[in-house]
Amino acid sequence: MTHSDTDQTRAPARRNFVQQLDLDLRLLGMIGAFAILCIGFDLLTGGRFLTPRNIFNLTIQTVSVAIMATGMVFVIVTRNIDLSVGALLATCSAVMAMTQTQWLPNIFGLELGNPLIPWITIAFGLFVGALIGSFHGWLVGYLTIPAFIVTLGGLLVWRNVGWYLTSGKTIGPLDPTFMKFGGINGTLGETGSWILGLIAVAAALYALYSARRNKQKHGFTVKPLWAEGVLAGLTAAVILGFVATLNAYEIPTRKLKRMFEARGEVMPEGFTQAYGIPISVLVLIFVAIAMTVLARRTRLGRYIFATGGNPDAAELSGINTRWLTVKIFALMGTLCALSAVVASARLANHSNDIGTLDELRVIAAAVIGGTALSGGVGTIYGAILGALIMQSLQSGMAMVGVDAPLQNIVVGAVLVLAVLIDIQYRKRAGAAK
Amino acid sequence: MTSTKRTNGGTPLVEMRDMCIAFGGVHAVDHVSVDLYPGEVVGLLGHNGAGKSTLIKMLSGAYQADSGEILINGEKADIQNPRDARSYNIETIYQTLALADNLDAASNLFLGRELVTPLGFVDEDAMEAESRKIMARLNPNFQKFAEPVSALSGGQRQSVAIARAVYFDARILIMDEPTAALGPHETQMVSELIQQLKAEGIGIFLISHDIHDVLELCDRASVMKNGKLVGTVDVDDVTDDDLLSMIILGKKPGEAAA
Numbered sequence: 001m002t003h004s005d006t007d008q009t010r011a012p013a014r015r016n017f018v019q020q021l022d023l024d025l026r027l028l029g030m031i032g033a034f035a036i037l038c039i040g041f042d043l044l045t046g047g048r049f050l051t052p053r054n055i056f057n058l059t060i061q062t063v064s065v066a067i068m069a070t071g072m073v074f075v076i077v078t079r080n081i082d083l084s085v086g087a088l089l090a091t092c093s094a095v096m097a098m099t100q101t102q103w104l105p106n107i108f109g110l111e112l113g114n115p116l117i118p119w120i121t122i123a124f125g126l127f128v129g130a131l132i133g134s135f136h137g138w139l140v141g142y143l144t145i146p147a148f149i150v151t152l153g154g155l156l157v158w159r160n161v162g163w164y165l166t167s168g169k170t171i172g173p174l175d176p177t178f179m180k181f182g183g184i185n186g187t188l189g190e191t192g193s194w195i196l197g198l199i200a201v202a203a204a205l206y207a208l209y210s211a212r213r214n215k216q217k218h219g220f221t222v223k224p225l226w227a228e229g230v231l232a233g234l235t236a237a238v239i240l241g242f243v244a245t246l247n248a249y250e251i252p253t254r255k256l257k258r259m260f261e262a263r264g265e266v267m268p269e270g271f272t273q274a275y276g277i278p279i280s281v282l283v284l285i286f287v288a289i290a291m292t293v294l295a296r297r298t299r300l301g302r303y304i305f306a307t308g309g310n311p312d313a314a315e316l317s318g319i320n321t322r323w324l325t326v327k328i329f330a331l332m333g334t335l336c337a338l339s340a341v342v343a344s345a346r347l348a349n350h351s352n353d354i355g356t357l358d359e360l361r362v363i364a365a366a367v368i369g370g371t372a373l374s375g376g377v378g379t380i381y382g383a384i385l386g387a388l389i390m391q392s393l394q395s396g397m398a399m400v401g402v403d404a405p406l407q408n409i410v411v412g413a414v415l416v417l418a419v420l421i422d423i424q425y426r427k428r429a430g431a432a433k
Numbered sequence: 434m435t436s437t438k439r440t441n442g443g444t445p446l447v448e449m450r451d452m453c454i455a456f457g458g459v460h461a462v463d464h465v466s467v468d469l470y471p472g473e474v475v476g477l478l479g480h481n482g483a484g485k486s487t488l489i490k491m492l493s494g495a496y497q498a499d500s501g502e503i504l505i506n507g508e509k510a511d512i513q514n515p516r517d518a519r520s521y522n523i524e525t526i527y528q529t530l531a532l533a534d535n536l537d538a539a540s541n542l543f544l545g546r547e548l549v550t551p552l553g554f555v556d557e558d559a560m561e562a563e564s565r566k567i568m569a570r571l572n573p574n575f576q577k578f579a580e581p582v583s584a585l586s587g588g589q590r591q592s593v594a595i596a597r598a599v600y601f602d603a604r605i606l607i608m609d610e611p612t613a614a615l616g617p618h619e620t621q622m623v624s625e626l627i628q629q630l631k632a633e634g635i636g637i638f639l640i641s642h643d644i645h646d647v648l649e650l651c652d653r654a655s656v657m658k659n660g661k662l663v664g665t666v667d668v669d670d671v672t673d674d675d676l677l678s679m680i681i682l683g684k685k686p687g688e689a690a691a
């Protein structure tokens with residue numbers, strides 16, 4: 001065994017600026033690609049792409065796919081696939097639409113507008129999503145039917161169960177509180193957004209600090225202090241920059257006037273109000289943090305990645321991989337239901353074709369985000385960034401005026417290209433080690 | 434070599450009685466009985482495909498026997514899966530190592546038994562610190578703690594698998610060709626480790642193709658051929674030629690060819 005080579009790679013002389021920061025190169029590459037994409041579209045549209053308004057819209061359009069993509073990471077990491085997420089979203093959306101407009105008012109006698117309705121609806125929707133997901137997981141884990149087949153069947157089944165639940169009708173209008181989860185109808189406002197931004201900065205700084213202290217406690221080498229400083233500064237700048245951008249998008253004067261009129265007041269001259277962070281984005285941030293903690297800091301997350309890397313080894317280490325499969329699909333189902341809340345709230349009603357083709361967007365987002373179909377590898381932030389890249393590409397091309405068929409051709413080509421680049425990158429990174 | 438530590442009349446740590454398992458039509462293990470006493474090393478010998486790994490996998494919970502029974506400390510043990518085996522303090526180094534290639538050494542070492550913080554979160558740094566300690570004992574040159582084990586050499590991977598088996602206070606240790614990929618120095622360290630564990634009263638099943646290793650490290654040797662047990666002998670009573678003829682011809686010393 002040779003060990004001299006290990007010592008060399010650890011020598012400080014060979015570490016450059018980026019290595020000292022200890023950042024994920026792959027992540028940097030994706031951020032770079034995303035930045036080029038945004039700037040490119042901005043130039044092509046004459047500055048219309050990078051406006052607060054468009055960034056706001058991009059963000060709220062991405063949320064639903066991004067939420068599901070985080071769950072898809074776990075599914076793909078364990079060498080499974082879920083083709084039914086779009087259909088599952090439709091069924092959950094149908095269930096929730098019926099719950100709030102028909103079942104609760106007609107069967108349980110809760111009057112429309114009762115403050116309990118949205119919460120009971122969401123809880124029930126999440127439960128149904130988890131239940132259907134667990135059923136898929138049971139078929140895959142315990143009855144050992146390939147996930148591809150189970151969820152291909154699920155794609156047909158759940159899309160049409162949704163249809164039967166609503167008899168194919170569009171259901172709406174939805175509960176006003178429920179609709180706040182959709183994006184434009186529910187935002188934190190300027191002050192609320194700044195407060196949240198500052199809390200986020202404080203939390204990020206504390207996380208960096210406690211990670212460093214923990215490493216020192218065990219006597220491991222830590223990054224130089226200046227590198228930590230740069231990292232902290234970057235993090236804070238990104239968070240606050242995001243808040244500032246969303247706060248720069250002001251509610252149109254006409255809409256504000258109507259809001260005042262609805263309250264029976266007159267709008268003062270020169271009054272302005274910004275949207276700020278949408279509640280749906282808040283939901284996504286919460287999901288992202290929870291899923292990242294789950295992946296990195298819990299046993300369940302460990303087992304997911306270990307099972308993806310070597311299912312036999314996981315089994316021999318005493319991990320119950322069948323039960324694990326059930327949990328992963330249950331989580332995926334729950335996230336589909338959460339996406340259903342956001343998607344139907346954004347559209348203000350439930351329609352039959354909600355979530356159509358979402359399975360492809362979600363899988364593409366996870367894969368562009370670096371989740372390997374061979375299993376064992378994937379990150380939550382990658383999948384979210386992947387969803388953002390997909391959405392930007394699509395809206396950007398629409399803005400530039402690219403024909404719809406060509407848009408799809410480009411998206412398809414980009415997906416394949418992204419995976420090719422990823423494979424090449426991994427080969428290099430593997431060889432370098 | 435010291436004489437066997439078996440005290441006549443004592444209860445064996447492990448007794449596998451009349452074990453059978455078949456895959457399709459192949460009788461991989463056919464009515465085999467072996468036992469193991471505390472502080473004893475029992476070698477398992479046999480040609481490729483003789484059924485050695487399959488036999489110990491029934492003890493480690495990886496396979497369920499078709500028939501036969503396993504007694505631990507004289508009591509019937511019910512081992513349905515690897516978790517059950519671990520609960521009897523049985524630790525195994527598999528021939529295939531059973532590592533998750535995408536995880537680093539510490540994650541593999543603690544797989545299924547992660548160290549957690551008071552809040553219940555996985556404590557990566559504590560696990561790495563513990564891994565460094567145990568690896569310092571086994572293979573002081575080992576440095577690759579941050580890389581996934583796919584980036585390790587065969588011997589380094591084997592060191593990780595050994596570390597995992599000895600870290601968790603095993604009482605019964607199964608080693609399936611533990612030194613197959615190790616260099617001479619590392620092999621020597623594993624031999625010393627085996628002596629040390631033996632002195633602590635741990636019982637060890639050692640599968641090996643190296644007859645000299647077996648003669649040096651083991652108290653008894655059980656030889657298998659085509660899924661059947663040829664016989665079990667005290668290593669002090671036999672020569673390497675005797676063992677060879679048991680493995681190749683399938684006959685016990687002093688017996689006519691089977």
Ligand SMILES: Nc1ncnc2c1ncn2[C@@H]1O[C@H](COP(=O)(O)OP(=O)(O)OP(=O)(O)O)[C@@H](O)[C@H]1O
Nearest residue numbers: 456459461479480481482483484485486487488528
């Ligand atoms: N999971 C399985 N499915 C089918 N056949 C198996 C399985 N495991 C083992 N066998 C068969 O059982 C027999 C014994 O295999 P085993 O792995 O126990 O041999 P071994 O003595 O450990 O050999 P080696 O020295 O090569 O490791 C072989 O014929 C093998 O093909």
Ligand SMILES: [Mg+2]
Nearest residue numbers: 485486487528
């Ligand atoms: Mg074997």
